[in-house]
Amino acid sequence: MADVETIAHDVLVIGAGGAGLRAAIAAAGRGVSVGMVCKSLLGKAHTVMAEGGIAAALGNVDDRDSWKVHFADTMRGGQYLNNWRMAELHAKEAPDRVRELEAWGALFDRTRDGRILQRNFGGHKYPRLAHVGDRTGLEMIRTLQDHGIHAGIDVHMECTVITLLKDGDRVAGALVYDRERGRFHVFRAKAVVLATGGIGRAYRITSNSWEYTGDGHALAYRAGAVLQDMEFVQFHPTGMVWPPSVRGILVTEGVRGEGGVLKNRDGRRFMFDDVPENYRNQTATDPDEGWRYTQGDKSARRPPELLTRDHVARCIVREVREGRGSPHGGVYLDIAWIRERLPNAADHIRKKLPSMYHQFKQLADIDITREPMEVGPTTHYIMGGIRVDGDSQMSTVPGLFAAGECAAGLHGANRLGGNSLSDLLVFGKRAGDHAADFASQHGAVTVDPCAVDAAARWALEPFARTDGEGPFAIQHALQETMQDLVGIVRREEEMQRALVALGALQARAARVAVDGNREYNPGWHTALDLHNLLTVAEAITRSAIDRRESRGGHFRDDHPAKDPAAGGYNTVVRRGPDGAMQLAREAIPPVPAELRAVLTEMG
């Protein structure tokens, strides 16, 4: 197309959250030219919403912590479907990545002796999360942003990718539109890093913003990359449930880390009623021990509220389904009770959880220092994503890298809280480094003008249709389908219905029509995003149907037990030659002896 401008870089980073920024900084640090496109303004990506902290075995609060414990915790939390190499690298490198943030200006909360303070979180054996009150994500993204703007990165804000471009087998760049003018731009690049985050908008109740439509997942899939573990979606146990307009907004796990407890309508701490076997010897047996744990007593074990997110979410669903929920269909999360134990409890809560205090006060008229919150599960994160090499983060497409939420492997069947921020840093850096090296070691690429033309024409089709349906109704129908049929508790029959429904939605999306012009047109953007959402929704549903067991974030009502045989493979999907989605099971390579020894040693 004659009117499409071409911008050339060695490395193109798609996404500007924690992983994208860290990748861009790393790549620029290797002396290659780096472009970064982001769907929103710089500094607004979902990393900003992360509250609890960054998991890293610094051992500042409990010197028994080490990379080995962190590795074992991550593997246990992921039910051993993790890419063990990524879990190893993550545990080993996270402390350096956190210290590096401090060298770039981040100001974490401090221990008494002036080091970085760490807090307790679900599934982590020792206090491990470096944090800043409950706004750690803001501190992290702002630090990366403020460092990154001086790193020589060419930033293009409010730009969205329509398709990846290829030169033979290699990735060659991307076709992008800018929101402001609606113009197309070709970014030609020798290596591309996808750091596009998650898929939360595939569900009705989610903590994710409009941006999280599975773009990276779908772009990579259509470019020929393999996706894995797509059945594993994390439903965070504590989202807001009331009033309706805030349903799904996250309530940090930090509330429980600071001593908050979950209660049902009858005031019972129901989490004590169901402690999984593999966590029994790490879990407190009574409320007093749990409280002592949250206050740093090293002899105490953690309260059951700090079990992994998949388990806590399911326990909440059970309470609600069995009629013991709160008035608006959740359960109670109570931090106010700590006034029985602490003087100045209200001040303490406001200091430790300022944005939670603010959020409930302003949006729900609830003073969390005096009253319990009502909470329920919300779609939060996808463990699955683009299959990558553990060391380099390169996908199965040469030159195409992925880091952060859109990549798979580190978290296995369930992610531990705090492991995502460290994931962004560790693998953002690795992806950036390796993408830069790839670009330096490989020659120039050529972009196929016909592919650009075809994609641009496709993107404009909704404007030409006069009789089609608007995009918002289709998006809502998709969200209802996934929420109702492929949610926290899954059944074969319902998921088969979902597949049929998705097929019908694909047909509707192919006829979507939009009004107005190309300038900053949310209707048009939603129409384009639909394409990605439908791809990831299908991948989630097909993968979830195939895994006939319950493990981590994937719970099958019709197969409630864990199947040991299913612990040996990852579900993968790829696009077949006929364009249909193909599913396969890939055996997980055996854990090497030295890591097996670590797992045994850590129990």
Place this chain on the structure above:
Amino acid sequence: MGETQSSATFRVWRGDATGGGFCDYRTAVAPGMVVLDAIHQIQAEQANDLAVRWNCKAGKCGSCSAEVAGKPRLMCMTRLSELALEAPVTVEPMRAFPLVKDLVTDVSWNFRAKRTITPFTPRRPDAPDGTWRMQQADVDRVQEFRKCIECFLCQDVCHVLREHHLEEQFIGPRHFVYTAALEMHPLDVADRVPALKRSNGIGFCNITKCCTKVCPESITITDNAIIPLKERVVDEFYDPVGRLVKLFSRRQRP
């Protein structure tokens, strides 16, 4: 109370840089709704191409800044129950920035202005392992500034930018907060005081505190950031005794 009403009218600014005007939209109102919900409902049901910038919907990202009923606010944190819904509620874009479309403005100047400020420059590490030691009390002061979500409402309301458009000579309250965070950072050793006086134009601020009043994060912008920075400028440039002392002693450099 607005929450008992079943619908309300929103008078939304529609248009682009070439012109535009207000359009009235009547939409259903439910308990707990915020202005951004109403805008989204209008967008989904009546005006698919209504441009609005938003992300987190929880007051954490600072994207959905606008002027609601004449006041600079985050739409996601403005509950309908706080507004008088008997008459139409006006929702218009921030007025200090060039309009892109409808409720979306071009805030890119803010990103360019930030790049002109000397970045964080730490002292040498305190410990052999390359780490530093800081006390909580020392970081608390700066953490207030680091709460900033870059919604740019303070910039929107500042008369130096809104009325006088001195963008080339003045960095605005957001960037004074940013500079204060760097200047008061326990580890930072760079000196931004000369720039504050010259290219950053801190002298244009006449402490009307409009910025402080609109800050959704309740950062005490004027008292805790701008005034201390102004005092540093005064100490550096207008204190005769200080100047004499400086003549004989060099400021310590990293």
